[in-house]
Amino acid sequence: MKTEKTLAELIEIIPDAALMIDEDGSLVLLNEMLADMFGYEKQELLGQSLDILLPEDIREHHHHHVLGFFKSGKTRPMGQGFRFLGQRSTGEKFSVEIMLSHVRLDGKEYALAFVRDNTFARQTEDKIRRELERERLLALTDHLTGLGNRRAFTRELEQDIDELKEHGWQFAVGFIDLDDFKLVNDTYGHEMGDRILQDVASSIRHGCRGTDFVARIGGDEFATIHPGATLEDAVQVLDRVRTSIVTEMEEKHWPVTLSLGVCHCDDPTRDYTVAELLRAADQAMYEAKQQGKNQIKIASL
Structure with missing residues (x-):
């Protein structure tokens, strides 16, 4: 499909990791940055369930979020999107933030997600929280x-x-x-x-x-x-x-x-x-x- 090919080329040049899933939660598109972030080859992920990128204990909860997203049609911009745990191919869990947008191709609905590794931001927030707690105790x-x-x-x-x-x-x-x-x-x-x-x-x-x-x-x-x-x-x-x-x-x-x-x-x-x-x-x-x-x-x- 020409439109899908154009979109696949586009997400390779954007500065964020990106993926696209269908309403069943299957990965239909993703860029190299996304594959690298999670420690896979692109071809390993295409066609797989999104669950492969999630810790097992949050998969069902996340599935309800996906259903709600397709039902509501509400875009989630970065900074107001979701924060949750991703899971690399090694089993390592890490904090991610995603921006979500709806995409309609050939009459079908898809979710396009831009993904950022939130580990450093989370560590910074934790450090600030610890410092604030320390200052509170000192006071x-x-x-x-x-x-x-x-x-x-x-x-x-x-x-x-x-x-x-x-x-x-x-x-x-x-x-x-x-x-x-x-x-x-x-x-x-x-x-x-x-x-x-x-x-x-x-x-x-x-x-x-x-x-x-x-x-x-x-x-x-x-x-x-x-x-x-x-x-x-x-x-x-x-x-x-x-x-x-x-x-x-x-x-x-x-x-x-x-x-x-x-x-x-x-x-x-x-x-x-x-x-x-x-x-x-x-x-x-x-x-x-x-x-x-x-x-x-x-x-x-």
Whole structure:
């Protein structure tokens, strides 16, 4: 057929891999670039089902796309076309993007597809996604201790407030401040002070439950969230943390203790706020300092 011959010559000079299938999904035309992309000789592919270029687990799904394309008659331009996995003759799977157009020859319908190897673009997208995730994590992480920072703590606490309101899930908030930390910095220097903060952060994290959230929200201030905890549960966890850290500080002859405040939230009808809960826990911690330090006080809400 002269028209088909002309089309076959045309797709050999375009800058993309190209193929044409009939309504049965059989390959009736393709160019050398397409054959090279998939690792075949042209003659190996002509007359074959399009399935030969697809992983077995997506063939049926793709067949429905082909039927829908012939039924709708809608062209899919590059950049708005399909992205899916192709399969080379070696069995290697790779990402491709295709542009689809309808072609009518001698009263028969065909689909003309221009195919691009999307591997590099996919790798670039994955790299950008990983970098964005890394930047997101850095924005929520305290650089000195590796704990969550104040921003991360606020987000986490907002979620717990929402879950209490929606599901009735109680939680507790702890506020921890190191006693006499300024004396450490003035006596031993800021490098030693940073080391103590790192040790304290590690001890808090390991002393809390796996489901608890721990953050450094200020210079020597830490905060914790204890999802599902009763007030008694939270006090028990925080007192265990306090005892462990004070023992460690005494062994290293560092004059540091902990004052802690804790507040408990269990009323789903109440409109708690992050600022309110931090203020209450902070006030309880301040009372602990005023009444001798190195103890836990419970906030009134």
